Each structure stands twice: as C-alpha cells, then as structure tokens.
Amino acid sequence: MIQIAIMGLGTVGTGVARVVAENARQIERKLGEPLQVKTVLVRHFKDGPYRQLMTDDFRKIEEDDSIRVVVETIGGVGAAYEYTKRALMAGKHVVTANKQLVAEKGCELLALAKKKNVNYLFEASVGGGIPVLHPLTQCMAANRIDEVYGILNGTTNYILTRMVRTGASFADALQEAQAKGYAEADPTADIEGIDAGRKTCILADLAFGHQVDPEKVPMEGISKLSLRDVKLAERAGYRIKLLGRAVRLPGGGRTAYVAPHLIPEDNPIAGVEDVFNAVVIRGNATGDVMFYGKGAGEMPTASACVADVMEALQASPRREEIGWSPDTDGFEDPAELQSRYYFRIEGSLGDAAGSFGQVEVLSENGETAFLTDRISGLEARQQARNLKTLACMRVLP
Ligand code: HSE
Numbered sequence: 001m002i003q004i005a006i007m008g009l010g011t012v013g014t015g016v017a018r019v020v021a022e023n024a025r026q027i028e029r030k031l032g033e034p035l036q037v038k039t040v041l042v043r044h045f046k047d048g049p050y051r052q053l054m055t056d057d058f059r060k061i062e063e064d065d066s067i068r069v070v071v072e073t074i075g076g077v078g079a080a081y082e083y084t085k086r087a088l089m090a091g092k093h094v095v096t097a098n099k100q101l102v103a104e105k106g107c108e109l110l111a112l113a114k115k116k117n118v119n120y121l122f123e124a125s126v127g128g129g130i131p132v133l134h135p136l137t138q139c140m141a142a143n144r145i146d147e148v149y150g151i152l153n154g155t156t157n158y159i160l161t162r163m164v165r166t167g168a169s170f171a172d173a174l175q176e177a178q179a180k181g182y183a184e185a186d187p188t189a190d191i192e193g194i195d196a197g198r199k200t201c202i203l204a205d206l207a208f209g210h211q212v213d214p215e216k217v218p219m220e221g222i223s224k225l226s227l228r229d230v231k232l233a234e235r236a237g238y239r240i241k242l243l244g245r246a247v248r249l250p251g252g253g254r255t256a257y258v259a260p261h262l263i264p265e266d267n268p269i270a271g272v273e274d275v276f277n278a279v280v281i282r283g284n285a286t287g288d289v290m291f292y293g294k295g296a297g298e299m300p301t302a303s304a305c306v307a308d309v310m311e312a313l314q315a316s317p318r319r320e321e322i323g324w325s326p327d328t329d330g331f332e333d334p335a336e337l338q339s340r341y342y343f344r345i346e347g348s349l350g351d352a353a354g355s356f357g358q359v360e361v362l363s364e365n366g367e368t369a370f371l372t373d374r375i376s377g378l379e380a381r382q383q384a385r386n387l388k389t390l391a392c393m394r395v396l397p
Pocket residue numbers: 125127128152153154155156182183184190195295296297
C-alpha cells in the first residue's frame with residue numbers, strides 16, 4: 001500500500017481524493033500496489049467522506065514516514081510554500097497544481113527537490129487536465145522551442161464564449177464559471193490575466209530554460225473587452241481570445257505577456273470555446289504542435305495531479321529534465337515584438353493613417369475600427385496614446 005497526503009481540500013484537492021478512489025483499480029494495476037490517501041490537511045474540519053483523514057497539523061504529514069507523496073492544493077505562496085519546502089526536506093515527493101507557487105518559487109523548489117533526491121512535479125499547474133509540460137520537456141526535448149502560446153485560462157474563455165453565444169452579461173457568465181469550480185478563489189486573477197500570466201511564466205521557464213519573473217510579464221485580462229470589438233472582429237474573420245505568449249526573440253532574448261488577441265478564424269485555436277484551453281508549442285523540428293482539453297475543473301485537474309503522483313513514485317530516481325536556471329537575463333519587454341494591430345478609435349483615422357502602413361478599415365461610423373500593418377508594441381502604445389483609442393489589440397500572426 002502506497003500512502004499519500006493531500007494538503008488543501010478545495011476543488012482540486014477533493015478531485016484528487018475522488019480520482020484515487022474512483023480509479024483505484026487502474027492506478028493499482030499501473031503502480032503494482034494500491035494507492036491510498038492517508039491524511040488530508042485542512043484549515044477547518046468539515047463533515048464528509050474524508051472527515052476521518054483530516055488534520056490541521058502539518059507535522060502529522062511531515063513526520064509520517066509512511067507518506068511518500070504530498071499533493072499540495074492549498075494555493076498561493078504562504079503556507080503552500082512553507083509546507084512544500086518542509087515536505088521536500090523530509091524526503092517526500094511533492095505534486096502540485098499551484099501555478100503561483102511554481103511561477104514564483106519553482107526554480108528554488110526544484111533545486112531543493114534535487115538536493116533531497118525527490119520529485120517536484122506540477123503538470124496540473126498549466127492547462128488543467130491537458131498534458132502540456134511533459135510533452136514540452138520530454139517528447140519535444142530534441143527541439144529548440146521558439147514559441148509557446150495558448151488559451152490558458154478556462155474561466156475567461158468560458159466567460160467570452162457565454163457572452164458571445166448567449167448574450168450573457170459578464171457578471172452572470174463569471175458566476176456560472178465560479179459555480180462550476182473553474183474560477184480561482186479570487187476571480188480577479190482569472191479576469192485580469194494574472195492566472196494565465198503565471199502559466200505563461202511556467203511555460204517560458206521550461207521552454208527557454210531561464211527563470212521568468214512574473215513581475216516583469218505584462219498581464220492584461222478581459223475586463224476592458226467590449227462586445228462591440230468581438231462582433232467587429234468576427235465580421236472581419238477573427239475571434240478574440242485571451243492569449244498567453246512566450247516568444248524567443250531573433251537576437252537571442254525572450255519575452256512573454258498575456259493580452260486579448262484577434263485570431264484568424266482558420267487558426268484551430270480560434271475555435272477553442274467554453275472551459276477548454278489549448279496550447280501551441282512551436283519547435284524548430286516539429287513546427288506547431290497543439291494540445292487541447294479541459295483547462296480547469298475538479299476532475300481534469302486532479303487527473304494531472306494523480307498522474308504526477310504515479311510518476312513521482314515510478315521515476316527512478318527522479319525526473320531530471322524538469323528545471324531551469326535562476327538567471328533571468330535576456331528577458332525583454334514585448335514592446336519590441338511586431339504584429340498587426342486592431343484599433344477602434346473615436347472619429348476618423350485622418351492623417352494618422354500613414355503611420356500604420358497599409359490600413360484595413362473594418363468599420364467607419366462615428367468611430368473607426370481598423371487593422372494595421374505589422375508594427376511594434378511600442379509603436380502601437382504610442383499611437384494608442386495619440387489617438388482617442390477605445391480598443392487596441394494585437395492580431396496573432
Ligand atoms: N482558474 C483557473 C482557470 C483554474 O479558470 O483556468 C485552472 O488553473
């Protein structure tokens with residue numbers, strides 16, 4: 001019998017306990033022994049099927065040598081950070097879905113895991129149930145990764161889809177996403193692009209091998225997005241989606257950011273709706289490879305956690321290819337990155353038109369919506385300040 005502990009019994013923690021129980025036979029067949037949740041760390045005791053396993057004392061896990069893997073689903077960087085360090089110090093593997101902790105402290109925790117000869121695995125931190133980090137670090141290991149981009153937040157994709165399809169208000173669509181267990185405890189992180197930003201940092205860390213400081217990554221969400229832009233974009237053959245992008249720059253630098261983008265509707269990612277996420281990894285040998293599936297929710301995310309538990313137990317002695325350098329040099333602001341831009345401005349374009357190269361006007365009716373030639377982020381920012389700008393978004397190349 002292999003014993004594990006779960007720290008935190010929210011949506012994902014509950015899902016982990018359910019997957020371990022409901023898929024016990026498949027898991028045992030693969031591990032050669034049954035897997036059992038022995039202890040569940042909670043802040044407040046509550047009734048339910050796991051009542052007998054609950055403790056509010058982390059030392060019950062730390063000092064229990066029979067517990068080989070700890071699943072951290074507390075979230076944040078407070079208690080989760082401290083307990084993760086202590087669990088690793090105690091020689092236990094740690095598995096997590098906590099993207100904030102991995103984005104901010106992953107490099108340090110991986111180094112500690114290495115020192116203690118155990119695994120720190122976090123497949124569930126990006127893309128929920130979609131396998132993304134394993135393919136990136138294992139299956140595509142022979143590539144130079146030039147870009148990773150994707151729809152990385154289920155809540156905002158769900159909100160956008162509901163608004164466009166059913167005309168639901170932003171507030172109602174958000175409430176639905178919360179009821180389905182997709183949103184973070186504080187949904188500001190979803191709506192303002194911070195959750196997608198943390199996932200983008202993790203992808204960039206692994207793709208480029210250097211720590212990306214989340215503080216340096218511009219993160220813009222969907223709270224300022226207007227349905228008018230969604231409709232105008234659709235008429236012109238584009239869908240608007242919140243994308244995280246991590247790009248290797250021609251000079252050898254790297255950049256990353258999160259923002260709503262116009263996506264040509266023939267790009268498969270344009271059709272990704274509801275809570276689904278999709279990640280495109282561009283390898284120099286493979287070209288674009290796309291991963292698609294449920295990016296949030298109890299059981300999909302738990303599936304990735306439990307698979308990591310199984311891998312931690314089977315990896316012999318540990319997964320070596322997961323990790324990156326703490327050196328943050330070479331990270332650049334996305335201002336240098338060129339692309340076409342969508343603008344909607346008050347009034348007409350007038351004399352400003354020439355500064356955008358070849359302009360494609362989408363609508364003129366008291367206000368003007370248009371697509372520019374390729375310009376840099378810096379130029380777009382300057383123009384947005386000069387004009388009476390109502391919306392300004394990159395077009396995915
Ligand atoms: N709140 C996140 C989302 C959960 O909506 O994608 C998964 O990380």
